[in-house]
Amino acid sequence: MSELKTPLYEAHMALGGKIVPFAGYLMPVQYPAGVIAEHMAVREKAGLFDVSHMGEILFKGPDATANLQTLLTNDFSSMPLNKARYSVMCNEEGGCVDDLIVYKYSDEAYFIVVNAANKDKDFAWMQSHCFGKATCTDISDTVGLLALQGPAARTILSKVTDAAMLPTSYFTANFHGEIEGKTCMISRTGYTGESGYELYLAAEDTVAIWNLLLEAGKEEGLIPCGLGARDTLRLEAAMPLYGHEMDDTISPLEAGLDFAVKLQKAEFIGKKGILAKGKHRTRVGLKVTGKGIIREHMDLYADNILVGHTTSGTFAPYLNHPLGMALVDVAYSEPGTGMEADVRGRRVACQVVSLPFYKTSNK
Amino acid sequence: MHYPEQLKYVKTHEWIRFLDETTAQIGITDYAQDTLGDLVFVNLPEEGDEVTAGEAFGDVESVKAASDVISPVSGRVKSVNIELADNPGAINEDAYGAWFITVDNITDTDELFDAEAYAALVEEEKSRT
Numbered sequence: 001m002s003e004l005k006t007p008l009y010e011a012h013m014a015l016g017g018k019i020v021p022f023a024g025y026l027m028p029v030q031y032p033a034g035v036i037a038e039h040m041a042v043r044e045k046a047g048l049f050d051v052s053h054m055g056e057i058l059f060k061g062p063d064a065t066a067n068l069q070t071l072l073t074n075d076f077s078s079m080p081l082n083k084a085r086y087s088v089m090c091n092e093e094g095g096c097v098d099d100l101i102v103y104k105y106s107d108e109a110y111f112i113v114v115n116a117a118n119k120d121k122d123f124a125w126m127q128s129h130c131f132g133k134a135t136c137t138d139i140s141d142t143v144g145l146l147a148l149q150g151p152a153a154r155t156i157l158s159k160v161t162d163a164a165m166l167p168t169s170y171f172t173a174n175f176h177g178e179i180e181g182k183t184c185m186i187s188r189t190g191y192t193g194e195s196g197y198e199l200y201l202a203a204e205d206t207v208a209i210w211n212l213l214l215e216a217g218k219e220e221g222l223i224p225c226g227l228g229a230r231d232t233l234r235l236e237a238a239m240p241l242y243g244h245e246m247d248d249t250i251s252p253l254e255a256g257l258d259f260a261v262k263l264q265k266a267e268f269i270g271k272k273g274i275l276a277k278g279k280h281r282t283r284v285g286l287k288v289t290g291k292g293i294i295r296e297h298m299d300l301y302a303d304n305i306l307v308g309h310t311t312s313g314t315f316a317p318y319l320n321h322p323l324g325m326a327l328v329d330v331a332y333s334e335p336g337t338g339m340e341a342d343v344r345g346r347r348v349a350c351q352v353v354s355l356p357f358y359k360t361s362n363k
Numbered sequence: 364m365h366y367p368e369q370l371k372y373v374k375t376h377e378w379i380r381f382l383d384e385t386t387a388q389i390g391i392t393d394y395a396q397d398t399l400g401d402l403v404f405v406n407l408p409e410e411g412d413e414v415t416a417g418e419a420f421g422d423v424e425s426v427k428a429a430s431d432v433i434s435p436v437s438g439r440v441k442s443v444n445i446e447l448a449d450n451p452g453a454i455n456e457d458a459y460g461a462w463f464i465t466v467d468n469i470t471d472t473d474e475l476f477d478a479e480a481y482a483a484l485v486e487e488e489k490s491r492t
Contacts, residue, residue, distance in 0.1 A: 036401040037427040293424045315403035
């Protein structure tokens with residue numbers, strides 16, 4: 001199968017984006033400014049990302065809430081309208097099928113955003129477990145998604161829409177936003193560790209809004225950003241990424257996502273598996289204290305004992321040093337614990353540090 | 364993207380600047396730095412180390428990836444540009460000013476290309492990706 005294109009493919013090419021295949025889509029990994037400049041723009045000014053490859057699924061019906069309670073690890077029983085909530089979807093064994101965000105539109109309608117690479121698997125899983133008076137629909141192909149992130153995001157968005165329409169608290173959304181006469185859902189969320197918004201648009205409106213925002217944000221220093229910066233930003237903010245910090249075999253508790261797992265809920269898929277797995281290993285942050293850069297899938301040794309492996313790693317542009325996340329034996333998870341990463345045959349010294357590495361002061 | 368006439372090139376995207384018949388500076392090409400992206404780490408050999416044509420003598424890492432740096436010549440490391448370790452970004456700014464090592468006692472070289480032939484090789488590589 002050939003790679004898919006988001007509605008913005010031609011726009012990325014025109015901007016000089018370096019295109020790579022990702023999760024079945026042709027996506028820009030960076031623009032001419034480069035990953036570091038794009039990363040810094042988001043930390044200090046603003047950056048605009050095309051994340052239209054993400055999947056969107058609608059869950060509707062009188063039993064929609066009951067379905068989510070069974071399918072997902074978080075609690076949706078007393079969720080206010082217009083709120084967003086992060087959750088994990090587990091398999092029976094307590095491993096992660098995916099992590100996702102659920103928006104509540106009404107008592108009988110939820111809008112769920114899932115990882116691009118998992119959307120077909122997620123949708124099939126949801127459909128096969130759907131019960132009672134509820135339906136789930138994959139609407140991914142009709143939705144364009146832009147992420148406007150950075151301290152100047154609010155100022156820029158206020159130029160193209162009524163500022164009163166912008167959601168003010170983190171993890172809330174306005175389903176009835178409007179930009180230049182185009183209806184959109186404006187969400188105060190993101191995957192950068194910086195304040196910002198995500199705009200869910202009709203696929204056909206995506207190009208116009210992308211161009212409008214880039215133009216409106218020029219004065220504030222807004223630049224387009226690719227998947228490269230998206231990864232370094234999320235990593236610096238210690239946000240987990242599916243396929244790295246979690247997968248089908250890693251439980252959400254091992255991944256350090258306890259806040260999104262409500263074990264007091266009566267029953268949900270994976271609850272028994274999570275409890276059976278226990279927590280013998282856990283996600284930690286690593287700061288490189290030696291010379292080198294750690295990447296994913298590197299073995300970690302403490303006192304020459306294999307204690308775990310890295311799940312992600314890079315050079316963090318804003319903090320200006322190499323860092324990574326890892327899954328290690330809980331006995332070696334205390335901040336301050338020293339260990340060595342096997343970097344292509346060379347041992348590089350690291351230290352466990354508390355997460356997140358970076359926390360914004362502009363909330 | 365530019366490839367100075369006075370330099371020689373190898374297909375693994377390093378450049379060679381001959382200072383005399385058996386002494387040369389080595390670095391990576393403009394195409395190599397552009398492909399790798401923002402460089403953030405350089406691992407260099409030490410003075411006196413032996414290098415072999417066609418074999419890695421160090422590595423460079425960008426935000427996204429690591430890559431070996433291959434020696435186009437066999438010889439002895441005469442000097443190392445240790446400033447690169449503190450400022451790998453200098454390679455992105457000026458690929459031909461940012462030499463990695465100077466090698467002397469050169470006894471062997473890999474297949475060398477002139478600027479025009481190397482530019483053609485890069486075009487061919489780009490068309491394949």
